[in-house]
Amino acid sequence: MTRKFRPNLMCRGFIPATLWAVKVGWKHSGAWLLGLSVLLSGATQARTVAVGGVAQAAAVDSRMLGGSEMLAVWTLPRLGVSVRNDPLDTRLQYGSRELRFAPGTGWVAVGFRSSAPLPAPQSVNGSLYVPLAAVRLLGVRVVQEAADVIGFAAPAVVPTVTLGPSPEEVAAPVPVAKPQPTPQAPATTVSVTPVPSPVPSAGPTPAPGVTAPTRQPAQPVANLNTVRVSRTLHRNVEVQRVVLELSHGAAHVIERQKDGLSIRLSGVSASESSSTLSSGDTLSVTPGVGGAVVNLTTGGGTSQVFTLDDPPRVVVDTTTVLDPGVPPPINPENLPEGVTYFNRGMLHLLSFDPARYQARVVSAPAGRSSDLASLVKSVRGVGGVNGGYFDTVSDLPVDLVVSGGLMTASSLERRATVGFTAAGETMFGYPKPRYVLRGNFSSILVNAVGPRVRPDLLTAFVGDGRTAVGADNLTTLYVTLNGTAIQSALTGRVVPPAGTLSLTFDPAQFPQIPRAAGQALKVELVWRSSDAPWESAQEALSAGPLLVSGGRVALNPARENFNTSASIWRATKQVAVGTFQGQPTIAFFEYGTPEAFAAALAGVGVRDAVRMDSGSSAGAYLTTGYGTLGGYLNGIWSQNVPNAIVFVPKSTLVRK
Structure with missing residues (x-):
């Protein structure tokens, strides 16, 4: 494409002279250069427009604006008038006569003299209207009129x-963009x-005494x-x-x-x-x-x-x-159902109706990254924003990631987190989740989450169907979250199936953990937090800082251990996930510091918001845009990321 x-x-206000001068077979007869044969006076309301005695569509009717009868500029070519449809430089040309309007100078006659005052053009619903009196001054011939009809002679060409x-075309399935500011x-x-259609040939000669059928020319x-x-x-x-x-x-x-x-x-x-x-x-x-x-x-x-x-x-x-x-922009006139767009200055908000959409944390395979659009499309979402911080060498997240109730990356336990329940509720806080094993041995805390395993650690990993874990001297158990028994017990390098929770450990280091399929073992995800009922969270992502809480700026970099003199606090592109007017919302800030971002969010009424990874990672995407394109709030392509928060229609939920 x-x-x-x-x-x-x-650009707006500039038309090459060649384009303005082009005319296709346009010749004016002397009658067209005559003045009006009928004066239009005393009009008090909008009237039907007739061209050549044929009433036009209702959209062509005149309008009363500011006490003057007006015609839409786009309708004037039906009368033989060439137009320049620009409120800053409006031009009407008919034969050798031309009227030009610009703010500050008013109407100027070109090719003829006129001192008659004319009202300024007016814009209604994106259409520019000019006074009927201007059309009269150009010499357009009115051949008939009634109290509720304006009649014009139809031009030959x-x-x-x-x-x-x-205005009719603006309502088409793919909307026409507004003239400003683009x-x-x-x-x-x-x-x-x-x-005229060609007359068909007469055909074969009829036999003597047979009357040939009369052929009518095709019309x-x-x-x-x-x-x-x-x-x-x-x-x-x-x-x-x-x-x-x-x-x-x-x-x-x-x-x-x-x-x-x-x-x-x-x-x-x-x-x-x-x-x-x-x-x-x-x-x-x-x-x-x-x-x-x-x-x-x-x-x-x-x-x-x-x-x-x-x-x-x-x-x-x-x-x-x-x-x-350059990434294509979003089209504010072509948003998915249930998605709203708000813009003030450098701040852009995309809100998602929680009755229609469920937020999901979507990840690329462990140790890999993906472009934002691919992450959104992988679960048939309609929009998404990049996720939290990650190691750019390994592409592994460095803080909490929970997807579908399973923790795929452990928490630093100090950074602001956004979470979502299965019912669509959004929560914000500082949770501290841990996997806990329970059995005849009492309980054990899992002390590592991810594909990297160490003999001295008990490591949990949620399989993606392609990443291997384990080693020759290590045991890997396949278990079910909140289940009661071991599903499988394996030794050596293994690839856990996608979505399968596995536990890898050295039996010599953890002899109390059972190591045979069918043995009793329960694994729970325990949330330790005083900020919100995180036990119901199915999706969660930590990043930070917390920008807004309860509608007020809530920045506290010391609490979240952010170094404000480092690049992570620099002025750059910023993104966040929050709530606006009761709906989960993606926020994009074109450029600024976290302080400026937080102030902008609170200033428009955002209730809560947590910043996601920003700078070169910052991106916000919608599947709909102009034509068949998706659209981005970011004006520069963002780098690939390991995870994202994606909004998926509840009617078509698919988990990766």
């Missing part, structure tokens, strides 16, 4: 124009005139009226929309090709055209007997095709990653 980076991106998406290239509209079912193109850049993702507007509904067939796609519009007439879009893609329309064919090259982008009604349209949204060295 990559293609060559395009440095000539059109609508010129090439620049304009943005209509740079957006103006859209281009091309109108095509109907092309097109619709005409391709306009082709409208818009392009928006979101960080490194280009979203291009091509809208094929038809006079009537018609069937279409999509054929995908290596470098783009073609759309056959059955029974649709069109005029032949070909152009290079601002994205560098090419768009061509080819008329034919069976209908028109629209070809679009996308240069490696991914396209989605869907239809809209009133008027009938076929829409092609193409998403392209322009720079694979």
